[in-house]
Amino acid sequence: MHESLGRSIGTGAALTTTDSLPSNRLRAKTAIMNDDFSAIARSVPPRLEQRGRAVELLPIVLFNTLLNILTMSIYRFWGKTRVRQYLWRQTHFMDEPLEYTGSGGELFKGFLAVFFLILLPLGTINNLASVYLDPDSTEFIVFNALFYLAIFFLVGMAIYRARRYRLSRTRWRGIRGAMVGSSAQYAIRYLMFWALTLASLGWAYPWMQVGLFKRIMEETRFGDRAFRVTATLGPLYRVFAICWFGALVLGLGIFAAIEYLTTAQLVIEGMVEGAAVPSWISSGIMLVVILPFVLMLWMPWYKAQEFNHLAAGTSFMAVSFRMDVTVWNLTGLTFFNLAILVLTLGFGQPFTQLRTFRYFCRRLQISGELDIDWIQQSNAAAPTMGEGLADAFDLGAV
Amino acid sequence: MTGYRGEFNDGRTAARHLVMVTLDDKGLGIVSDPDNPARIERLWSYSDLRLIDPPRKDTPLRLTNSNEADARLRLHDGGFLDGLQQRAPHLFLRGLARPRVRRNAIIVLLSFFLVVLFLWQGVPRLSGPLARLVPLEWEQKIGAIVRDRLLAGAQRCEAGAGTAALDELTRRLTLAMAAPPSLTVMVADRGMVNAFAMPAGNIVIFRGLLKSTESPEEVAAVLAHEIGHVYHRHPLQLAMRGLGIGMVTDLLTGDGSALVELAGELGGLLLLLSYNRDMERQADEFGRDLLRRADLPTGAMTRFFARLHKKMPSTNGDNILGYLNSHPPLEERMAAGGEEHAGPPALDDEAWRALKTICD
Known part of the structure; x- marks a missing residue:
């Protein structure tokens, strides 16, 4: 039975150099392989591909919806797991599918732990405070500020921990991913960056995006290998500045129009004699209210640039990435996903996840020779339960 | 005895080993090319096998073993699926027939029943004594x-x-x-x-x-x-x-x-x-x-x-x-x-x- 056996394409153990394996050596090895294996063993470009189809996802979604209704949404942990199993196994890297090894029970345990250890105490403390403290007192204001800081901190923590769980349950060729940093440290950064962003009227936003992305990616592992992020701030700030000042001009325009129309209306109704000049203070407040909304209008443009820039500034071993997201197809994706969510009352969320997966797989280009054989299994500790916080704050797209 | 071509990952590195897979009474055998420096030789018993995806004729079958949970075996041959189905029918049970699924369903139903009972009887009964506290x-x-x-x-x-x-x-x-x-x-x-x-x-x-x-x-x-x-x-x-x-x-x-x-x-x-x-x-x-x-x-x-x-x-x-x-x-x-x-x-x-x- 051994007569038709081929040889393995490169084995890490046989090689002594720790630097990148010369690619011609790999090809030579492939060339002398037995014919029988050539069909499977031909070299495949490093490419991510999502082959999932909405038709195949539909029965899973219908079943989950039914069970969610019957169990008052307790089934969601198991349903989510089934959707992930499908999405993961339809995601192919170099023609080989990923694998999701998480379970509904782990998500449920994570949820119970967070509910009893964090949400219930927090809720109780908040309850006690609103009963015992006078709503107008400084103590109450201080308490509220601290309370919402804590919530923000927990959101940062939730983002990191959910990612840690998902990566630890994601495998390719049996090798799993990992997050090796501390979620608390990430949460502190998250909190600080958001405070800066708000205080600077948005100007710290690109800095935050790059800073948090760098942190998260450099602490991400596939097996024992890390990602590197070298993205700079300059190009992003150029785009952001254009968006911000564009928003300011547009905001001022809208603001002036509103002022003009309301004044005109009041004049018509005889409430104000002539054009009343609005005071500077109320104008300022109104502008601050309008500005974020107008900034949102420019967001897709900035966001598209951000995706491309961050991807281009990332590398893994000798492999580099390129993303070609454009404003129009990003807006299209967001808009249709939103439409799906609204029309299906949220039950169609897995379809939006499939679309997003497919979109980014298609837009991502990977170049360079990947010396897969050098990647060893991760020895980072994997969490035993997952995503309780993310579930509580309704975070996480997948 | 027929052998099936497959790909094997040992779970220690991401390297892919081309192997020959056999099915016999003792279990599932995995053997690599004799010249391969990292020689692979495994015998996985049928009771320890686990399917990674629901089996389908048109997609490669992925398998693992509960004693070697990081290792993966991937087979493209449709004939292998039939052979495995005969040797290890327990892998192909569906829905409630699978023991784990049945156990989970019972747990979920039971907890659902308990929650309803608590809302219906427990909360009204407890509210009096609690109010006095x-x-x-x-x-x-x-x-x-x-x-x-x-x-x-x-x-x-x-x-x-x-x-x-x-x-x-x-x-x-x-x-x-x-x-x-x-x-x-x-x-x-x-x-x-x-x-x-x-x-x-x-x-x-x-x-x-x-x-x-x-x-x-x-x-x-x-x-x-x-x-x-x-x-x-x-x-x-x-x-x-x-x-x-x-x-x-x-x-x-x-x-x-x-x-x-x-x-x-x-x-x-x-x-x-x-x-x-x-x-x-x-x-x-x-x-x-x-x-x-x-x-x-x-x-x-x-x-x-x-x-x-x-x-x-x-x-x-x-x-x-x-x-x-x-x-x-x-x-x-x-x-x-x-x-x-x-x-x-x-x-x-x-x-x-x-x-x-x-x-x-």
């Missing part, structure tokens, strides 16, 4: 919150003579009690025909209800009924029940933000959940007894409700509906009876007029 200071704060919420936007009606008349009625009733509770009774400027008892002895009567009464004895009857709720600490029980139900629904939907806002919702919860029949009956009984002891006619209550009932289909019907709905059926109240009493009137004419016009 709440310290007075707490109750006062809760009472104030609920009252402020209820009165939000509505004026508190105060007129020297009218307020005095209301206090007089209240005093007359509390004097008849062995251990009078501390009460705060007020009239709120709202058109709804309703009255509420809230934690810490707060009682609010709406202008609408006051307008519908035709004698001071009827007001006394409503007041006695609400004092009954206060005496049995029903408002706090309701608050506890609301908290319990809120907590369980939060647990189910996992919505932490709702829990965080629970304090603010307290007032809303109290109003949403009306007193149940048993509580109303208790308050009725207490009220009737109190009226009797205060030397006031117990028939006034029945009369008042009978009149509301008759008015109900009229224009402002839904205002009255609210109050009637949360109370025992009229027939039941009639049956419980109430005799006319020939005692002195609850208030003299002047005080009664002042009370009726307290909001004007």
Whole structure:
């Protein structure tokens, strides 16, 4: 039975150099392989591909919806797991599918732990405070500020921990991913960056995006290998500045129009004699209210640039990435996903996840020779339960 | 014996090894090319095998082994699937036939049943004892919150003579009690025909209800009924029940933000959940007894409700509906009876007029 056996394409153990394996050596090895294996063993470009189809996802979604209704949404942990199993196994890297090894029970345990250890105490403390403290007192204001800081901190923590769980349950060729940093440290950064962003009227936003992305990616592992992020701030700030000042001009325009129309209306109704000049203070407040909304209008443009820039500034071993997201197809994706969510009352969320997966797989280009054989299994500790916080704050797209 | 070509990952590195896979009585055999420096030789017993994806003819089959959980085997040959199905049929069981799925389904059903049982029986039973544990200071704060919420936007009606008349009625009733509770009774400027008892002895009567009464004895009857709720600490029980139900629904939907806002919702919860029949009956009984002891006619209550009932289909019907709905059926109240009493009137004419016009 051994007569038709081929040889393995490169084995890490046989090689002594720790630097990148010369690619011609790999090809030579492939060339002398037995014919029988050539069909499977031909070299495949490093490419991510999502082959999932909405038709195949539909029965899973219908079943989950039914069970969610019957169990008052307790089934969601198991349903989510089934959707992930499908999405993961339809995601192919170099023609080989990923694998999701998480379970509904782990998500449920994570949820119970967070509910009893964090949400219930927090809720109780908040309850006690609103009963015992006078709503107008400084103590109450201080308490509220601290309370919402804590919530923000927990959101940062939730983002990191959910990612840690998902990566630890994601495998390719049996090798799993990992997050090796501390979620608390990430949460502190998250909190600080958001405070800066708000205080600077948005100007710290690109800095935050790059800073948090760098942190998260450099602490991400596939097996024992890390990602590197070298993205700079300059190009992003150029785009952001254009968006911000564009928003300011547009905001001022809208603001002036509103002022003009309301004044005109009041004049018509005889409430104000002539054009009343609005005071500077109320104008300022109104502008601050309008500005974020107008900034949102420019967001897709900035966001598209951000995706491309961050991807281009990332590398893994000798492999580099390129993303070609454009404003129009990003807006299209967001808009249709939103439409799906609204029309299906949220039950169609897995379809939006499939679309997003497919979109980014298609837009991502990977170049360079990947010396897969050098990647060893991760020895980072994997969490035993997952995503309780993310579930509580309704975070996480997948 | 036939061999099938496959790809093997040993779980230590991401390297791919091309292997030959065989199926025989001992188990699933995996062997690599003899010249391969990293020689692979495995025998996986069928009972330790695990399928990674649901098996399909058109996609490669992925397998692992529970003793070597990081290792992966991938086969492209459709013939292998048939062979494996014969050797290890337990891998191909579907749905509830699979032991793990069956166990999980039982756990989920059981916990669902427990939650329903807790909501239906546990929460109402626990709310009484829990309410008794709440310290007075707490109750006062809760009472104030609920009252402020209820009165939000509505004026508190105060007129020297009218307020005095209301206090007089209240005093007359509390004097008849062995251990009078501390009460705060007020009239709120709202058109709804309703009255509420809230934690810490707060009682609010709406202008609408006051307008519908035709004698001071009827007001006394409503007041006695609400004092009954206060005496049995029903408002706090309701608050506890609301908290319990809120907590369980939060647990189910996992919505932490709702829990965080629970304090603010307290007032809303109290109003949403009306007193149940048993509580109303208790308050009725207490009220009737109190009226009797205060030397006031117990028939006034029945009369008042009978009149509301008759008015109900009229224009402002839904205002009255609210109050009637949360109370025992009229027939039941009639049956419980109430005799006319020939005692002195609850208030003299002047005080009664002042009370009726307290909001004007």
